[in-house]
Amino acid sequence: MAEITKDTGIIEAVQKYPQILEVFQQYGLGCVGCMAAHFETIGQGAGAHGIDVDALIADLNECIAAKG
Numbered sequence: 920m921a922e923i924t925k926d927t928g929i930i931e932a933v934q935k936y937p938q939i940l941e942v943f944q945q946y947g948l949g950c951v952g953c954m955a956a957h958f959e960t961i962g963q964g965a966g967a968h969g970i971d972v973d974a975l976i977a978d979l980n981e982c983i984a985a986k987g
Contacts, residue, residue, distance in 0.1 A: 923979045925962030925972050938986045939979050946970055
């Protein structure tokens with residue numbers, strides 16, 4: 920079961936799963952340092968940067984599963 924969806928808030932996700940910061944960095948997203956991260960979902964943030972949301976979500980959930 921997926922832990923994170925495109926509708927998950929960026930800050931909410933990072934606070935719950937700090938290990939996903941490395942995935943955001945791999946995609947070139949400095950989301951946590953951005954003020955918009957406090958009110959944007961992962962889907963909104965990725966869309967604003969032209970990133971494949973489905974691929975990002977899959978990688979985030981893979982990271983969570985791999986690191987427990």
